Amino acid sequence: MSATRGHLLALGALVVALVAVAFGVRDQVTLELVFTFLLYAVLGQSWNWISGYAGNISFGHAIFLACGAYASGVLVTAGWSPWLAFVAAALAAIVLAVVTGFPTLGLRGHYFSIATIAVAALVEACVRVVPWLNGANGFELPIRNGWSALEFAGKTNYVLLALALFVAVQLATLALERSRLGFYLRALRANYAAAASVGIDERRWKLLAFAASAVMASAAGVLYAQDTLFVDPPSVLALSVSIDIALIGVVGGLGTLWGPAAGALVYVVLAKGVALHLGGSGKGYDLVIYGAIICLIAALRPDGIVGTIVKAARRRRGTLGADAFAAEAA
Amino acid sequence: MEALSTFGQLLVAGLLTGLVFALVAVGLTLVYGVMDVVNFAHGEFLMLAMYAAFGLALVGIGPLVGLPLVAIALFLFGIVVYRLFIRRLLAGPPEATVFGTFGLLVLMQGLAQALFTSDYRSVPDPPFAATLHLGALALPQAALVEGLGAIVLTGALFAFIEYAPAGRAMRAVSEDRTAATLMGIDVQRINTLAFGLGAACAGAAGALLVLSNPAYPTVGASFALTAFVVVALGGFGSIAGALLGALVVGVLEVLGGYYLSPELKMVPVYLAYLVVVLARPQGLLGRR
Numbered sequence: 001m002s003a004t005r006g007h008l009l010a011l012g013a014l015v016v017a018l019v020a021v022a023f024g025v026r027d028q029v030t031l032e033l034v035f036t037f038l039l040y041a042v043l044g045q046s047w048n049w050i051s052g053y054a055g056n057i058s059f060g061h062a063i064f065l066a067c068g069a070y071a072s073g074v075l076v077t078a079g080w081s082p083w084l085a086f087v088a089a090a091l092a093a094i095v096l097a098v099v100t101g102f103p104t105l106g107l108r109g110h111y112f113s114i115a116t117i118a119v120a121a122l123v124e125a126c127v128r129v130v131p132w133l134n135g136a137n138g139f140e141l142p143i144r145n146g147w148s149a150l151e152f153a154g155k156t157n158y159v160l161l162a163l164a165l166f167v168a169v170q171l172a173t174l175a176l177e178r179s180r181l182g183f184y185l186r187a188l189r190a191n192y193a194a195a196a197s198v199g200i201d202e203r204r205w206k207l208l209a210f211a212a213s214a215v216m217a218s219a220a221g222v223l224y225a226q227d228t229l230f231v232d233p234p235s236v237l238a239l240s241v242s243i244d245i246a247l248i249g250v251v252g253g254l255g256t257l258w259g260p261a262a263g264a265l266v267y268v269v270l271a272k273g274v275a276l277h278l279g280g281s282g283k284g285y286d287l288v289i290y291g292a293i294i295c296l297i298a299a300l301r302p303d304g305i306v307g308t309i310v311k312a313a314r315r316r317r318g319t320l321g322a323d324a325f326a327a328e329a330a
Numbered sequence: 331m332e333a334l335s336t337f338g339q340l341l342v343a344g345l346l347t348g349l350v351f352a353l354v355a356v357g358l359t360l361v362y363g364v365m366d367v368v369n370f371a372h373g374e375f376l377m378l379a380m381y382a383a384f385g386l387a388l389v390g391i392g393p394l395v396g397l398p399l400v401a402i403a404l405f406l407f408g409i410v411v412y413r414l415f416i417r418r419l420l421a422g423p424p425e426a427t428v429f430g431t432f433g434l435l436v437l438m439q440g441l442a443q444a445l446f447t448s449d450y451r452s453v454p455d456p457p458f459a460a461t462l463h464l465g466a467l468a469l470p471q472a473a474l475v476e477g478l479g480a481i482v483l484t485g486a487l488f489a490f491i492e493y494a495p496a497g498r499a500m501r502a503v504s505e506d507r508t509a510a511t512l513m514g515i516d517v518q519r520i521n522t523l524a525f526g527l528g529a530a531c532a533g534a535a536g537a538l539l540v541l542s543n544p545a546y547p548t549v550g551a552s553f554a555l556t557a558f559v560v561v562a563l564g565g566f567g568s569i570a571g572a573l574l575g576a577l578v579v580g581v582l583e584v585l586g587g588y589y590l591s592p593e594l595k596m597v598p599v600y601l602a603y604l605v606v607v608l609a610r611p612q613g614l615l616g617r618r
Contacts, residue, residue: 107607125593247429247432283443297433
């Protein structure tokens with residue numbers, strides 16, 4: 001269990017450091033980048049549950065982000081508390097995960113991935129058509145200030161909220177890695193036929209993971225809407241949003257506890273930070289650098305940043321055998 | 331009567347659109363069939379070909395004369411990309427090819443944006459700009475040329491895979507890599523050839539598409555997304571499936587655009603994909 005203690009210590013250290021940043025740093029742009037980093041780390045980890053641990057690569061995860069963002073938009077516009085949006089978003093995300101996951105989670109490989117693109121496109125079409133979701137116009141939230149409105153003039157409280165969500169998601173993932181669900185998912189990922197033959201019900205456990213993953217992403221969606229105060233189909237439902245989430249998951253390392261955070265750090269520093277310094281993303285330099293890094297990781301370190309570190313550590317401890325066995329089974 | 335003639339016009343337009351999708355999809359499905367790789371950068375290969383055809387047009391070489399040149403250039407580009415990059419991805423876990431080719435997509439889009447800016451580049455005075463009238467049907471000549479090109483290209487590729495020795499070797503590799511190796515087939519060579527051919531298909535497609543489309547950095551993505559659905563609908567790795575899937579998708583998209591709204595034109599396409607794949611998880615003509 002010393003590994004668990006190590007992870008908890010690392011998480012604690014990160015919390016202390018980021019709380020210090022939240023209160024110590026005055027520069028609002030930097031704080032916004034930290035907030036974006038934490039939000040994408042949560043989204044990447046949520047994606048990691050179904051695509052990393054369970055092995056169903058999704059290119060449609062933005063629909064769950066949209067559940068949260070639109071829950072905020074609808075409820076706040078109707079005069080309700082944005083805190084209720086967390087509940088409404090979670091319920092919507094669970095329903096959407098079950099309705100879309102039940103038929104598709106049994107599809108193999110690329111057929112599943114393309115199905116997630118199709119599902120996300122259909123969800124976007126629905127959002128554009130349903131009148132009370134405001135179609136292409138989306139929602140603009142009124143500018144307010146304070147905890148009851150969940151809106152703040154400065155970015156400090158947003159960083160704290162995102163940090164709290166990040167900690168909750170990391171703890172849940174730590175628990176997943178040590179739980180029956182976690183073992184089942186990894187068994188299904190390694191070899192679903194073998195896993196099914198010992199009585200693991202693929203649909204049931206993957207649906208559970210998918211629903212949990214959807215709830216996490218929806219909470220991030222609420223925070224996103226409360227921060228940007230604007231929600232419309234392109235900003236939360238575009239294919240590029242889903243692909244950004246997936247790339248974060250894989251750059252860090254599929255099925256690892258710290259992978260999504262590492263991937264989000266690379267994404268925010270490169271895609272957002274570089275764009276800021278090179279004067280907007282219109283010139284494409286940010287894409288060149290980010291694309292080159294993804295290419296290099298895929299070719300040289302296909303296990304991702306954290307995946308490579310984990311494997312190296314196991315090799316030193318001489319416990320790589322279990323991994324090799326799992327790879328053999330796959 | 332008028333509703334019927336509108337439907338006929340839409341059907342023909344849909345089939346022509348479908349042939350354009352087939353043009354983009356055959357290269358994708360060829361690469362998948364031989365080496366199990368979905369090349370997510372296939373659309374960017376197409377984009378590169380469109381810029382190349384545009385450049386040739388600027389120096390006075392029209393798209394149809396330029397087509398073989400662009401196809402050969404893309405063939406060589408594909409070989410280089412395979413040797414330097416894809417080969418390494420194949421040595422890693424399966425998801426490495428997915429994200430590696432995604433990285434290539436981002437990199438190529440970024441380079442195009444940095445080098446050529448986001449401006450739309452259209453071939454000046456393109457040939458086949460007129461419209462052909464057959465009774466009540468109005469057929470843009472460019473679409474007819476593109477459709478004809480798609481049929482020739484798909485037919486040539488199909489004949490190559492069926493009858494040429496290298497094509498038979500490709501089929502052997504796609505059926506059983508280990509057995510093919512034991513029979514003395516150099517899998518790396520076959521993979522290289524297949525990836526080059528897939529890129530050459532994108533090259534030919536790009537040279538034809540500039541007849542009716544401008545070149546810009548993200549032009550490939552718009553075609554490739556549909557091509558992925560086409561390939562999955564027809565069955566990954568099946569060339570006949572890609573052609574059938576492309577025609578189905580083309581017709582559904584045009585009908586959806588007319589009877590629903592242009593914004594919702596892809597809704598029937600995606601619904602059809604989900605229905606097909608839930609009933610037949612391997613797609614229309616795919617192998618299990």
